[in-house]
Each structure stands twice: as C-alpha cells, then as structure tokens.
Amino acid sequence: xxxxxxxxxxxxxxxxxxxxxxxxxxxxxxxxxxxxxxxxxxxxxxxxxxxxxxxxxxxxxxxxxxxxxxxxxxxxxxxxxxxxxxxxxxxxxxxxxxxxxxxxxxxxxxxxxxxxxxxxxxxxxxxxxxxxxxxxxxxxxxxxxxxxxxxxxxxxxxxxxxxxxxxxxxxxxxxxxxxxxxxxxxxxxxxxxxxxxxxxxxxxxxxxxxxxxxxxxxxxxxxxxxxxxxxxxxxxxxxxxxxxxxxxxxxxxxxxxxxxxxxxxxxxxxxxxxxxxxxxxxxxxxxxxxxxxxxxxxxxxxxxxxxxxxxxxxxxxxxxxxxxxxxxxxxxxxxxxxxxxxxxxxxxxxxxxxxxxxxxxxxxxxxxxxxxxxxxxxxxxxxxxxxxxxxxxxxxxxxxxxxxxxxxxxxxxxxxxxxxxxxxxxxxxxxxxxxxxxxxxxxxxxxxxxxxxxxxxxxxxxxxxxxxx
Ligand SMILES: [Zn+2]
Numbered sequence: 001x002x003x004x005x006x007x008x009x010x011x012x013x014x015x016x017x018x019x020x021x022x023x024x025x026x027x028x029x030x031x032x033x034x035x036x037x038x039x040x041x042x043x044x045x046x047x048x049x050x051x052x053x054x055x056x057x058x059x060x061x062x063x064x065x066x067x068x069x070x071x072x073x074x075x076x077x078x079x080x081x082x083x084x085x086x087x088x089x090x091x092x093x094x095x096x097x098x099x100x101x102x103x104x105x106x107x108x109x110x111x112x113x114x115x116x117x118x119x120x121x122x123x124x125x126x127x128x129x130x131x132x133x134x135x136x137x138x139x140x141x142x143x144x145x146x147x148x149x150x151x152x153x154x155x156x157x158x159x160x161x162x163x164x165x166x167x168x169x170x171x172x173x174x175x176x177x178x179x180x181x182x183x184x185x186x187x188x189x190x191x192x193x194x195x196x197x198x199x200x201x202x203x204x205x206x207x208x209x210x211x212x213x214x215x216x217x218x219x220x221x222x223x224x225x226x227x228x229x230x231x232x233x234x235x236x237x238x239x240x241x242x243x244x245x246x247x248x249x250x251x252x253x254x255x256x257x258x259x260x261x262x263x264x265x266x267x268x269x270x271x272x273x274x275x276x277x278x279x280x281x282x283x284x285x286x287x288x289x290x291x292x293x294x295x296x297x298x299x300x301x302x303x304x305x306x307x308x309x310x311x312x313x314x315x316x317x318x319x320x321x322x323x324x325x326x327x328x329x330x331x332x333x334x335x336x337x338x339x340x341x342x343x344x345x346x347x348x349x350x351x352x353x354x355x356x357x358x359x360x361x362x363x364x365x366x367x368x369x370x371x372x373x374x375x376x377x378x379x380x381x382x383x384x385x386x387x388x389x390x391x392x393x394x395x396x397x398x399x400x401x402x403x404x405x406x407x408x409x410x411x412x413x414x415x416x417x418x419x420x421x422x423x424x425x426x427x428x429x430x431x432x433x434x435x436x437x438x439x440x441x442x443x444x445x446x447x448x449x450x451x452x453x454x455x456x457x458x459x460x461x462x463x464x465x466x467x468x469x
Contacts, residue, residue: 214298
C-alpha cells in the first residue's frame with residue numbers, strides 16, 4: 001500500500017491507543033467452538049480458529065444502476081478440531097441462507113464482522129467440509145475498507161487490512177491463504193477485473209459473465225473485484241507470462257505509459273528477489289479519488305495520482321507482502337520497508353544512476369533532530385500506525401543495513417529470505433534472526449537501534465560503511 005500523502009511531513013502521526021482488546025479465545029467452556037479470532041495483537045478478532053480454508057469460489061452479480069450485489073460463496077476448508085460451531089468473517093449485505101456440507105446451517109452475525117455458523121452435524125478434525133453462503137443487498141461506498149464507488153457508476157473493492165469481508169465470507173487473516181475463483185456477472189456494457197488469470201469473458205444477452213482464477217494462495221485483503229467501463233492493455237513477458245492491465249475511462253496517459261513498462265519492472269524485480277511468484281500480472285487503474293494504491297495480488301489497484309515510483313512499490317509487494325505475507329500486522333515493515341526501499345532507492349540507483357548514499361545522508365541530516373520522525377517504532381508500530389514510519393524510516397533502515405552487511409551478503413540474504421517464504425508467511429523476528437545468520441557482523445545493536453527505539457540511532461548505526469563521511 002502507498003498513500004498519496006506518504007512522504008514524511010510533520011503532521012499527523014497521532015499515536016492511537018491500544019487495540020480494542022476483545023479476547024480472541026473461544027468460550028473456554030465450549031471446546032468444540034472455533035475461536036472467533038486468532039489473537040493478532042492489533043486485530044484480535046481477525047481470522048477464526050478451528051479450520052483451514054483451502055479455496056474460495058465466489059459467484060457475484062453486480063448492477064451498477066442500483067448498486068445491488070448478489071453473492072453466493074463456497075468455502076472449501078478442513079477442520080483442524082472437532083467443531084459444532086465456527087466463525088467466518090463477513091461484513092456484507094444480508095444473508096439469506098447458509099449450508100454446511102449441503103445441509104442447512106444456523107447462523108448469527110455478531111460484533112463487527114463475525115458470522116457464526118452452526119452446522120446440523122458437527123465437523124470432525126482432519127476432514128474437509130464446504131460452507132455455502134447466499135447473500136444480497138445494496139452496497140455502500142467506503143473510504144477504503146471495502147467497496148469504493150467510481151464516478152462512472154462502477155465499483156471496486158480495496159482496503160488493507162480489511163476489505164474482503166465486504167464482498168464474501170472468509171477466514172480474514174494473513175495466516176490462512178487459499179486459492180480463489182470469481183464468477184462475476186454484470187450488465188453487458190460493463191467489464192470486470194480481478195486477480196489472476198481471466199479464464200473466460202462471455203456476453204449472453206444483456207449480461208456479461210467473467211471468470212477469474214487465482215491459482216496461487218492469496219490473503220483476503222489482496223483479492224479484489226473491479227467493475228468499470230475499462231479498456232485494456234494485454235502484454236507478455238519474454239518468458240511468456242501473460243499480462244493484462246485495465247484503465248478506467250479517465251485514467252491518465254502517464255498511467256498507460258507506466259503500465260507499458262510492466263515487463264521491464266518485473267525483470268528488474270526478479271534480479272533482486274527471485275522469480276515472479278504468480279502466473280500473470282497487470283494493473284487496475286481506477287479513476288476514483290482514492291487516497292492509496294494497493295498491491296492486490298498479481299494486479300495492483302492504482303489510484304489516479306500513481307507515478308512510476310508507486311508502480312515499482314506495488315509490484316515489489318508481489319514478493320514482499322503477497323507471496324510472502326506477514327504473520328501479524330506488527331510485522332508490516334517486512335512489506336512496506338522493502339517496497340519503499342526498492343522504489344525509492346534501488347530503482348533510482350540501478351536504473352537512473354542516482355547517488356543513493358547522498359540521498360540517504362540528506363534525509364538523515366534533515367530529520368535527525370526531529371523527534372516526530374523517530375517516534376513510531378519500525379517493528380511493532382502500533383495499531384493505527386502501521387502505515388506511517390515504515391514509509392519514511394523503512395528505506396533508511398534497509399539502506400543502513402545494506403551498508404553494514406555489504407552488498408553481497410545483504411542482497412543474497414534478502415533474496416533467500418523472501419524466496420524461502422514463497423506463498424507463506426514470515427515475521428520481523430524471523431527476518432532479524434535470518435539476517436544475523438548471514439553476516440559475521442553482530443547486528444544485535446543495529447537492529448535494536450533501528451527497529452525498537454523511538455529516537456535516532458547512534459552514529460555507528462546511522463553511518464555504517466560507506467555512509468561514514
Ligand atoms: Zn506499500
């Protein structure tokens with residue numbers, strides 16, 4: 001994710017108080033109820049216990065004139081414990097019916113996004129089961145945690161960490177990735193974009209039905225649907241990977257020019273982080289006044305202010321965030337520090353010949369004496385602060401780490417770390433441990449100074465290696 005106002009300014013950065021401390025445990029008196037949340041320190045009710053989601057099959061109709069959505073979602077999952085009741089995360093319109101293994105199930109909606117499902121027959125540990133949920137209703141536009149309405153009358157879904165539950169029920173946590181298929185029907189004059197491969201696009205009478213498949217596992221907030229009167233750019237990488245990008249009616253010429261360079265961006269990122277993880281790529285350029293662009297899997301959503309730097313940022317997330325995802329939201333530096341460092345330092349250095357040591361020294365000289373610049377920790381920035389210091393301090397941290405370890409050790413280690421967690425999850429403590437294992441230099445003090453403190457690092461950590469003047 002990158003916000004339009006991401007560049008550091010001395011406004012905002014309000015430290016939000018601790019999360020709504022709702023206990024995530026299931027009723028301790030009921031060992032056969034799945035937990036309503038997984039206890040993320042920031043979002044304890046995100047995700048659910050007792051099962052492992054394997055695949056989502058979402059059938060969705062949308063009528064731009066009335067804003068009415070009709071949905072039917074099948075969740076294929078495996079029980080990890082005996083369950084007589086379990087939760088899904090869902091915040092969309094009214095539910096008409098829920099079945100489990102084709103038998104009617106009771107359901108209840110509680111708190112912000114809990115859909116409590118009680119099957120007719122209990123579920124046994126280790127066995128697969130399917131949940132089918134039917135729902136319909138008018139959608140309302142949000143500011144970026146679900147549906148966003150476009151000026152053309154179209155709509156799309158975007159938001160991090162929460163957005164998916166606005167259009168289908170799921171286990172909404174980075175810890176439970178699943179494959180994803182979408183079958184979307186809209187009036188024939190509209191188009192539908194989503195993640196992964198477009199399998200078919202058929203007009204039948206007054207309607208168009210488009211089938212999409214994301215064959216690599218995906219986290220909920222990285223799925224999207226976008227409905228608009230798009231025009232398309234189809235390209236191909238040298239290795240044959242198909243690329244499909246879409247532009248809303250008022251998308252800019254700059255958007256089209258940048259997207260035409262997609263093969264070049266992916267080639268560049270592969271040299272740093274290993275093979276591109278998905279079987280297709282592209283971009284969805286909306287023309288709505290959206291305050292952020294988002295790394296939706298294989299096909300980011302780009303706001304109108306998106307520049308080349310933002311495209312490189314969101315594409316870096318395909319490795320750092322999408323293929324390898326956080327374990328908890330306190331690990332957000334893994335996503336944003338790398339996306340920002342790659343776009344702000346590595347691309348300008350490698351592709352534009354920029355002196356990035358000078359860029360680093362300039363930034364440190366400017367902000368060193370400014371307490372606000374350092375007040376939010378990079379690791380564990382706190383709920384509500386996930387998208388702050390990771391953008392402006394994150395690149396400095398990684399540049400200093402690179403100069404501490406040397407290029408060979410640094411680039412070898414970051415490549416192996418992200419490639420080793422392909423399609424999985426990783427945490428900041430694991431990253432620290434891994435980097436320490438890849439250099440004879442003791443990084444203990446360096447990591448503490450850069451990641452765990454709310455003041456500028458001491459000179460030895462601020463000006464390592466060639467940064468020493
Ligand atoms: Zn980002």
